[in-house]
Amino acid sequence: MGNxxxxxxxxxxxxxxxxxxxxxxxxxxxxKEKSTKVITGTISAMVGIQMVLFGGxxxxxxxKPIAAxxxxxxxxxxYIMDSYAMKAxxxxxxxxxxxxxxxxxxIAFAVNIILVYFGKYTKCRGVFLTGNAGTAHxxxxxxxxxxxxxxxxxxxxxxxxxxxxxxxxxxxxLASGVIDDVTEGGGFTVGHNQQLGIWxxxxxxxxxxxxxxxxxxxxxxGILAIFNNSTTxxxxxxxxxTGAFMIPLGIGGIKELAGGSNWINYIIMVGINFxxxxxxxxxxxxxxxxxxxxxxxxxxxxxxxxAIPAIDVAALLPFSPNAATLGFxxxxxxxxxxxxxxxxxxxPVLVLPGSTPLLFSGxxxxxxxxxxxxxxxxxxxxLLLGMIQSFGTVWAIDLMQYPAGAxxxxxxxxxxxxxxxxxxxxxxxGILH
Amino acid sequence: xxxxxNVLFVCGYGMGTSTMAELMVNKSLKAKGISAEVKHTSxxxxxxxxxxxxxxxxxxxxxxxxxFKPEEHVIPLVNIMDGAGIAEKIGGIVDEYYxxxxx
Numbered sequence: 001m002g003n004x005x006x007x008x009x010x011x012x013x014x015x016x017x018x019x020x021x022x023x024x025x026x027x028x029x030x031x032k033e034k035s036t037k038v039i040t041g042t043i044s045a046m047v048g049i050q051m052v053l054f055g056g057x058x059x060x061x062x063x064k065p066i067a068a069x070x071x072x073x074x075x076x077x078x079y080i081m082d083s084y085a086m087k088a089x090x091x092x093x094x095x096x097x098x099x100x101x102x103x104x105x106x107i108a109f110a111v112n113i114i115l116v117y118f119g120k121y122t123k124c125r126g127v128f129l130t131g132n133a134g135t136a137h138x139x140x141x142x143x144x145x146x147x148x149x150x151x152x153x154x155x156x157x158x159x160x161x162x163x164x165x166x167x168x169x170x171x172x173x174l175a176s177g178v179i180d181d182v183t184e185g186g187g188f189t190v191g192h193n194q195q196l197g198i199w200x201x202x203x204x205x206x207x208x209x210x211x212x213x214x215x216x217x218x219x220x221x222g223i224l225a226i227f228n229n230s231t232t233x234x235x236x237x238x239x240x241x242t243g244a245f246m247i248p249l250g251i252g253g254i255k256e257l258a259g260g261s262n263w264i265n266y267i268i269m270v271g272i273n274f275x276x277x278x279x280x281x282x283x284x285x286x287x288x289x290x291x292x293x294x295x296x297x298x299x300x301x302x303x304x305x306x307a308i309p310a311i312d313v314a315a316l317l318p319f320s321p322n323a324a325t326l327g328f329x330x331x332x333x334x335x336x337x338x339x340x341x342x343x344x345x346x347x348p349v350l351v352l353p354g355s356t357p358l359l360f361s362g363x364x365x366x367x368x369x370x371x372x373x374x375x376x377x378x379x380x381x382x383l384l385l386g387m388i389q390s391f392g393t394v395w396a397i398d399l400m401q402y403p404a405g406a407x408x409x410x411x412x413x414x415x416x417x418x419x420x421x422x423x424x425x426x427x428x429x430g431i432l433h
Numbered sequence: 434x435x436x437x438x439n440v441l442f443v444c445g446y447g448m449g450t451s452t453m454a455e456l457m458v459n460k461s462l463k464a465k466g467i468s469a470e471v472k473h474t475s476x477x478x479x480x481x482x483x484x485x486x487x488x489x490x491x492x493x494x495x496x497x498x499x500x501f502k503p504e505e506h507v508i509p510l511v512n513i514m515d516g517a518g519i520a521e522k523i524g525g526i527v528d529e530y531y532x533x534x535x536x
Contacts, residue, residue, distance in 0.1 A: 132448040188514045192449070225498025230446055231477030282446055282475060293452045309514070312449020318493035318511045325497075359445065363494075 016053070019099035021046035023106075031295065041291060048287025053098075055280035056088035060406040062273045066246060067406075069257050074248045075348065077403075081393040081410025082354025083193060084281050087136050089405030090143040097146065097153055101139035104160045108138060109296060111165025116304045126172025126310040127300045128191035131289035133312070136193075137164050140409070144418070147401035148425040150433055163421065171195040171413065172310035178202030182371045183319055191310025194361045197388075197412030198313075198368055201381045205369040209376030215323040215366075218375070224325050233355045234278045235271040237332075241339075241352040242274075243267050278355075313364045320367040326375070327366015327382045332358050334386020342394065351393045357410035361385060365412075388415060395419045399426065436533045437468040440523060441486035442510075443495060447475030450492065450513055457516030458490070458523070465524055466536040488526055490519060506530065 025042040033041065067078045079085070091098050108128075115124040128134055142160040145151070149159065168191065175198045176189035182202075190198055227233045246254055251263050258266035300307055317324045335353045342350055362382050369381040392415025396408045399422040408414065440458070442451035451473035462469050474482050476495045483489070483505070491499075493509040501507050506526045510519060527534050 129453070130449045131452075132446070183512060186512045186514060222498055228445070228495045228497060228499075229477045230475050233477075279478065282448065282478075286448055286473075289448065290452070293449075294456050297453075297456060309453075311453045311514070312444075314445045314450040314492065314494075315453070315513050317445070317495075318509075321494040321497065324494055 014096045014099070016096065016099035017046050017049050020049055020102045023102045027295065044287050044290075048284045048289075051280055051284030052087070052288060053091060055277055055284055056084070056091050058280060059084060059088045059274070059277040060092065062270065062277055063242075063406050065257055066242060066270070069249055069253060070245060073253060076350050077348060078245055078350045078352055079393075079397050079405070080354050080407035081351045081357055081389065081415075082407065083133070083136055083356045083409050083411060084278065085354060085405075085407030086140050086409040086414065087281070089400065089402055089407060090136075090140045092405060093143050093147070093402040094139060097142070098139065100153055100157045101135065101142050103157050104138035104142050104164060105134055107158065107161025108134070108164035108168060109299075111162055112168045113300070113303055115165070115169035116307045119304075119307075122169070124169040124173045125306075125308045126169060126176055126189045126191065127304060127307040128168035128172055128310045129293055129296050129300065130191045130310070130312045131292035131296070132285050133192045134164075134168075135285070135289065136409075137167070140414070141418070143402070144400070144422050145425065148399075148422060149429045167413075167417070168310070171199075171417075172308070174199040175202070176308050178368060179316070182316065182368055186315075186319075187308070188315060189308045189310045190313045190316065190364070192313035192360070193409060193411035193413050194313060194364065195310075195413060196417050197361060197365055197385065200412075201365050201385065202368050202372060205372035205377040205381050207373065207377075208369075208380040209373035211370070211372055211374045211377075213374035213376065215326055215370045215375050215378055216320060218322055218326075220322055220325055224329070227325075227328060227355075227359065230282070230355065230359075231275050231279060233359060235275040237353065237355045237358065238274040239267065239271040242270055245350070245352055274354075313360055316364040316367050320370050323366040323370030323378050324363035325366075326378045327364070327369070328359050328362040330366070330379050330382035331362025331386040331389075334383040335390050336386075337383070338387045338390030342390070347394065349394050349397055351390055351397070351407070351410070353390075353410060354407075357389050358386075361389060361410075361412050385412065388412065390415075392416050392419060396422070399423065435487070435531050437470060438487045438523075438527055438531050438534045439485055440469050440471045440488045440490060441479070441482055442471065442473040443476055443479050443489060443491040444473070445475060445492070445495065447473055447478060451475075454490065454510060454513035454516075454519070457514055458519045459516075461516045461520030462523065465520055467520070467524060467527055468534050468536065469523070487531065488523055490523075
């Protein structure tokens with residue numbers, strides 16, 4: 001018997017896909033779903049998780065040879081800043097511990113609900129419902145806790161769950177006032193990766209301009225609409241930034257990377273491959289999280305019906321479509337300026353933006369800035385945003401404790417608040433060990 | 434005649450926002466007695482699902498630069514949490530073009 005238990009514990013329950021699949025299966029059974037639903041739902045989710053792991057590994061393997069070649073040629077280590085780079089890095093760093101992120105997520109959600117339940121004392125009202133961002137938080141913070149505090153996995157899971165839960169409850173509540181203004185009482189707040197940024201820029205944007213100069217009165221070049229299309233946006237942004245990153249290699253160096261074949265082909269395929277990796281990741285996350293939103297929304301409505309649902313940030317974009325586009329453009333310019341500064345000061349670490357921080361921090365913060373201070377505020381806030389995110393990511397990468405990773409998030413909260421928390425954990429870890 | 438309509442929700446990455454919109458609208462559709470199959474996707478991947486969809490609900494922001502055929506029914510979304518309002522618009526299209534889908 002001891003042997004069987006050993007096999008179950010050691011082999012079976014350390015396989016992330018099986019462990020999380022089990023968790024999801026139990027979830028369906030607890031929801032009293034039909035047996036066909038339990039089976040199809042669980043297996044779909046397991047395929048989704050495997051796809052996320054595969055997509056993450058693909059993402060890393062698309063970028064790593066380029067980073068290695070540039071590092072050899074210039075001594076500069078390049079990293080990508082994108083939520084999905086953070087996903088890839090943290091799941092590789094966690095290895096078999098990856099499975100525990102499911103428990104971190106559940107603890108975080110419970111902590112969030114408890115903080116809102118006692119809202120009279122805590123002032124918390126937001127409940128985080130965005131599964132796609134939440135799973136990324138769970139795994140990234142779990143890794144940061146394990147790597148910095150150097151504690152055993154059970155303790156790490158509990159600490160990570162509590163930290164993420166507190167972040168969810170307070171950040172979504174902080175942002176809710178600004179979002180209420182922007183959406184004119186839309187009845188939601190944002191639960192994603194830049195709630196603290198929305199709150200911050202929501203408070204200062206009015207200083208930079210007049211909200212009567214509404215960005216919606218502008219006529220923007222229609223070509224910018226290509227960036228609405230995620231498949232295209234990833235590819236084009238990667239062509240621009242990864243392409244520029246490869247300049248020091250020269251044509252000869254890129255040819256070498258391409259194994260002797262045509263260098264233009266190679267650059268074109270880098271963009272296409274990144275976009276394909278992203279489609280794999282998105283499909284995987286969709287399969288993994290498809291039912292999660294409904295389940296968690298149901299729990300929220302039952303226990304804390306008066307809470308404010310905290311949802312994906314793209315919900316803000318339709319409230320000011322032009323400002324979202326301008327926000328993206330100026331966040332990209334701010335990021336490019338930061339890259340220039342990093343090169344000028346001879347930084348050993350360089351960050352290259354993926355599409356997510358530009359479109360989904362730049363866009364929504366553009367919308368917020370426009371509602372508070374018009375076009376000029378959009379320009380100032382989003383330039384600033386691009387710079388904060390870039391320099392913050394250099395800070396975060398210094399703390400991510402996994403130099404072999406493809407990169408880190410690049411979103412506002414993961415370039416400001418979370419590196420600060422990591423510094424504290426690193427300090428405590430230093431005392432403990 | 435179709436006794437159920439296919440509704441597609443479209444947002445940036447086809448994950449958070451479209452899933453939540455789908456959830457909010459689903460409840461109201463049931464309450465209105467409209468039988469519908471609902472799916473969600475990203476704008477980048479929408480092409481593979483356009484044939485399936487009878488009605489496309491798309492975040493207003495993502496309408497820029499996308500061309501729809503005249504026979505495609507498109508509903509631009511502003512506040513995705515307004516499930517009842519969006520379901521009302523779907524109901525209007527259903528009554529005109531797919532009356533069998535409402536019980």
